[in-house]
Amino acid sequence: MKIICIGLNYRKHAAEMNKPVPAEPMVFLKPDSAILKKNKPFFIPDFSADVQYEAEIVLRISKLGKGIPAKYAERYFDALTVGIDFTARDLQNKFSRAGHPWELSKTFDGAAPLGNFIPKEKFTDLTNINFTLDINGVRKQTGNTSDLIFAFNDIISYVSRYYTLKTGDLIFTGTPSGVGPVEKGDNLTARLEDEIVLDFFAR
Numbered sequence: 697m698k699i700i701c702i703g704l705n706y707r708k709h710a711a712e713m714n715k716p717v718p719a720e721p722m723v724f725l726k727p728d729s730a731i732l733k734k735n736k737p738f739f740i741p742d743f744s745a746d747v748q749y750e751a752e753i754v755l756r757i758s759k760l761g762k763g764i765p766a767k768y769a770e771r772y773f774d775a776l777t778v779g780i781d782f783t784a785r786d787l788q789n790k791f792s793r794a795g796h797p798w799e800l801s802k803t804f805d806g807a808a809p810l811g812n813f814i815p816k817e818k819f820t821d822l823t824n825i826n827f828t829l830d831i832n833g834v835r836k837q838t839g840n841t842s843d844l845i846f847a848f849n850d851i852i853s854y855v856s857r858y859y860t861l862k863t864g865d866l867i868f869t870g871t872p873s874g875v876g877p878v879e880k881g882d883n884l885t886a887r888l889e890d891e892i893v894l895d896f897f898a899r
Contacts, residue, residue, distance in 0.1 A: 698865045699726040705870025712873050721846045721854045730808040735896040744784035750871035751829035751837045754779040757865040764856040769849035775813035777893050778886035782807040811893030830885045839872035
């Protein structure tokens with residue numbers, strides 16, 4: 697099972713990170729050991745002093761596919777949720793300045809909390825889905841899929857040029873603006889439309 701992530705897929709997030717808007721999807725992978733399910737607590741690693749949250753809509757791949765045309769891509773996922781792409785920002789910045797790969801800043805154990813999935817059929821318009829992240833009851837991130845630089849179908853088509861997609865693979869589709877640090881004791885609550893799909897604590 698692969699966890700495929702798309703970076704800088706909202707313009708306002710690219711702006712807050714002082715990065716140019718990408719011309720094509722920026723792709724990186726997380727290992728399955730990064731997944732946290734069932735609202736288990738996230739333990740902030742001791743190797744970073746600046747772990748930040750990034751809430752994202754996650755697609756669940758439901759059939760085998762390779763070289764998928766964008767017009768057929770919607771057939772290849774069956775459910776959506778919200779996940780968190782936790783990032784050790786200090787490590788990411790250090791590696792980036794040195795010109796080194798920064799996977800370690802995003803692929804550590806527990807770096808991908810995953811919410812409960814909602815069947816795709818429950819959404820009337822996949823290009824207009826709202827999602828939010830609250831921390832301790834305060835709204836931190838608000839996103840809508842209409843603001844994606846690369847839409848779901850484009851992401852699936854692009855990624856499937858390089859990787860064979862398999863049932864159970866996950867695609868994190870990018871985070872909106874508003875990312876920031878997570879602290880011990882924080883309660884993170886994510887909603888997909890009006891439904892709470894993720895509710896856990898940082899330890």
